Amino acid sequence: MSETTVPIAITGGSYNEYINWIEEAIDKKHIRYYEYENFNNIEEIGSGKFGIVYRATWKNSHNYLALKSFFNLNNITIKEIVNELKLQREVDFHENIIHFFGLTRENQNDNSKKYWLVMEYANNGTLQEYLEKYFNTLTWNDKFNMALQLAHAVLCLHDEGIMHRDLHSRNVLVNQNTIKLADLGLSKRIDEANNSRLEFGLRETPVPGTPNTYLDLYTECWNGEPDNRPNINQIVAKLKELKYNLTNDDFRAFELYQHAANLGDSEAQYNLASMYENGEVNETYINKHTLYQV
Template sequence: MTELLHPYWDFIDNSNEWINWIEDTIEKKHIKYYDYKNFDNNIQVIGSGDFGKVYRANWKSSHHYLTLKSFFKFDNFTLKEIINELKLQREVDFHENIIRFCGIMTGENQNDNSKKYLLVMEYADSGTLRNYLSERFENLTWNDKLNLAFQLAHAVLCLHDEGIVHRDLSDIYSIGILLWEISSGRPPFKNDPHDVCLAIRIVQGLREEPIPNTPKDYIEIYTENHFIITNELVGLLDNVYLEIKKHKILNYFNSCNVTLQEFYNWLLSNQEDSNLVVLLGIFNHLGIETEVDEQNVFKLYKKAADLGNTSGINSLGVCYQYGIGTICDKKKAVKLYQKAADLGNSTSICNLGYCYQYGIGTNMDKERAFITFQKAANLGNACGIYNLGHCYRYGIGIIKNYPKSVVLYQNAADLGDALAQYFLAMIYERGEEDIIDIDTYHIDLIYGRVTVKDIDIDKAIYWYEKCKNVLCKELNMLIIN
């Protein structure tokens, strides 16, 4: 089985070589092969994810079930994902709370009669944690809940010890939130739309209330972990930044006498300059005058990075952080951010601070995050200034200082940072006090229970208007009539 970790697998680019590697590994019996004919016909779909569907299958007319994991799109990228999954499973297969990898099954692709591969996994007969809680919660004692939390903690600790970051913890926001879900039996913010508005309110401090009779020590554990934002929330906020970036590009071309199609065609035929390579990557990333093509995005950013372009190095880091056109590798993303940061790229410095703040690809270090955001801010990076303001406002790596945070939000807003404009608008709407819950605030305002100073509705409207075109529709509803 040691051949499973052969170092050459990272460098195979041809899909035939990937297939040959899998076939060779099966032939040498390093991986168990399962014949499709040995499963009963009663195969049931039990789930679906980003890459494909998950089935439950009965093995050899017995009561022994296995899970079959299929893939929507079977290409070179998918083959890399299969190899990566095998590698990760090899690292953690010993742990009882992590679903085990059993082997591989092959079948025919109905579209082109080519061979397709399915992963055969251990079947968890109780389904997902969420299903388990919804079906059994009323009968669970606190000992049962603590046992679930204990299993979760040990599984995550095992992943972290092996340097693996779990990418798919359902649609929850953190380990802390998952612990809260175990205590409550329901998903967090169940009745709220999971949009950018909710994301921002959580960043501001919105929390679910502890369930009555929850042990005090348990509450302390999950509240300490509560602010670790995972992919769904981060993705929402990153989508906002992508829309902002696209909006700025479109506005720029609207002010020029050049059509986007004309410029894009010129860009395609002028790829000698590394800056133009990055720009073509951005167009492909944002879907400007072309369909979004993540694998091409990765190739273009890598080409620019290989030429020493700091924006290309930073963008390549983004690809590795979010799995854009390549396998997700957050540690590699941090290394690339550091490389570009050392070359003076302020955006990479800001991204590095973000990784330190949330423990993405590195250990969480809020003091280091503050220092890193400060470096980006000193270089005039609007995002760095905005994040530095957040550090002062919420005490991230530094003592809270609300007045200083407002000054920094103002500076970032003046430089065009839409999220800084949004926070500045909220501050002018509400005044000096740090009120977190928007709905509660408006109720208190109606009944005269708010005693804050320096509310400036005109400035609030001004900044809401500045940011509303590039933020989501939900934010527009906050503009005061």
């Protein structure tokens, strides 16, 4: 980043120093400040470990923004806010990372100075919510697209020397069916972070019908030895390859069978069950898939 866009450095780590960093960044217009009274239609849309998220419109605009508040603005929380602001500005250009717009305060007369983040609003909620609602109607092409978008967002972080450290489906948002990686507060410089370990050795249960090639990829990402896991560049390359292969007849046949089975076709349901069991589409299915173009 250039010197004209980087707020002042923090020489220590106390609460007051973090607050001073924020206020000086606002004064120097490195960070935009939004007057809280200009927000309208404020509505709670979610909550998490650190606070509540609202959506609101700004002045006369009909477009929503997200307002991220915090339960307890102590030294730990304010440190994470400042960390998120710093890292957000380095990757804010990327279309698959949630955009940061500025800061506001609910009560201008509150000496505790409880700042809220003003962020891009994601109209489809978290990835977890989105998949719970739409998983069965999404095609594998849709799913590979979303996986590739998320991988591109992580690649952007790594290119900037940033490790997310809290990547899960509730910290990934979906806006107009586009992936938006969020919550960079716990992120850390890669050279400061150690290799992560899977908590308690738990693994995800594979979803029935997942293409074997995709199953192989994310199983490799669980390898108990971090050095044996694919890096993000390899993951992006593999996802691009898988997405390209979706034009092949086997994937097309699978999706056509799946669509016909959902409409109640008994033969398609039988063949689809066989595909789930085998994890692949054989030549007979490929030759017959045109029967189910509905």
